[in-house]
Amino acid sequence: MRNLSPTEIDDIIDVAHALADAAREATLSHFRTAALTADTKEADRFDPVTVADRLSEERMRAILAARRPQDAILGEEYGARPGTSGLTWVLDPIDGTRSYLAGTPTWGVLISIADEGGPIYGLIDQPYVGERFEGGLGRATMTGPHWTRPLSTRPARPLGEALLMSTFPEVGTPEEGAAFHRLSRQCRLTRYGTDCYAYALVAAGHVDLVVEAGLQAYDVQAPIAVITAAGGVVTDWQGNPAHQGGRILAAANHEVHAAAMAVLNGA
Structure with missing residues (x-):
């Protein structure tokens, strides 16, 4: 910076x-x-x-x-x-x-x-x-x-206890949707439809994960700044910088981020 x-x-x-x-x-x-x-x-x-x-x-x-x-x-x-x-x-x-x-x-x-x-x-x-x-x-x-x-994100806990959010159940392409639902089946609770508010809930310590696809830079840059400042992690699904949009994995901490990324990528 x-x-x-x-x-x-x-x-x-x-x-x-x-x-x-x-x-x-x-x-x-x-x-x-x-x-x-x-x-x-x-x-x-x-x-x-x-x-x-x-x-x-x-x-x-x-x-x-x-x-x-x-x-x-x-x-x-x-x-x-x-x-x-x-x-x-x-x-x-x-x-x-x-x-x-x-x-x-x-x-x-x-x-x-x-x-x-x-x-x-x-x-x-x-x-x-x-x-x-x-x-x-x-x-x-x-x-x-x-x-x-x-603002402070939630501490690490097992993926089976995690709360996952996304705006649309389809989550992008059929392939992306299949990866998302593979992750959803391993989480305790999945909720949809809150748009940017889901990212705010990660920063506030209420939600563990937000996973989306097909986003633009203006959809993600403010959430990235807020979640990162609160102690969370936001990348693409491969762990790369996500500020230009695309596939987004926002996580409350590094542990749940790593666990979710492994499932999204088929591990």
């Missing part, structure tokens, strides 16, 4: 929270409204995008243009903007648009900043629930309506 001065660290953190605040307001202004509809990004499957996705990213980009114009941006809805600082903000304005459309509360906003080595700081924000999970640059904290607590 590049060396950042205390002043720059404070500014990055302050800007990240300003982005999350703006995204909260934008997304909640349309959530559970009768007029909410969605377009699809792909012709052959329903990949929804709403006015709230676009508004959330537009407002975050406006803040970055005013406060951090030297930084690059990579956002889900409006793509890449180059920068000169060597730092890139990675934005997912609504992670879980399907959940957002359905009126369920576990969708979130993902904000991170990365250097050439990957994410160095991230936020997982849950606007409707009011919880915010922060990790990196010396921080690992969750805040919410009930408490503020440090």
Whole structure:
């Protein structure tokens, strides 16, 4: 990680929270409204995008243009903007648009900043629930309506006692799905459908594993920063860096990570 001065660290953190605040307001202004509809990004499957996705990213980009114009941006809805600082903000304005459309509360906003080595700081924000999970640059904290607590992942325990989560039961291709379900059969409990909130639960010490496939950089970089700061491990299914997306294995500790990776790879 590049060396950042205390002043720059404070500014990055302050800007990240300003982005999350703006995204909260934008997304909640349309959530559970009768007029909410969605377009699809792909012709052959329903990949929804709403006015709230676009508004959330537009407002975050406006803040970055005013406060951090030297930084690059990579956002889900409006793509890449180059920068000169060597730092890139990675934005997912609504992670879980399907959940957002359905009126369920576990969708979130993902904000991170990365250097050439990957994410160095991230936020997982849950606007409707009011919880915010922060990790990196010396921080690992969750805040919410009930408490503020440090983040710390769960200690090691046998795979047969582990809680496993994923967004979709299919988990990518048929081959990837078969590997996932092989792992699921060895875990105590498997749950689906919470999008980025599953990663926050790993960081908070409630879940042992999140396994997914087919993800993009903006889906994973904030969770990587938060989970790593809380003491967990996030890689691809072979143990390599995962900040560009693809197959994701997020684990509470190195022991459960190794056990899950062995099962995913057929050992």
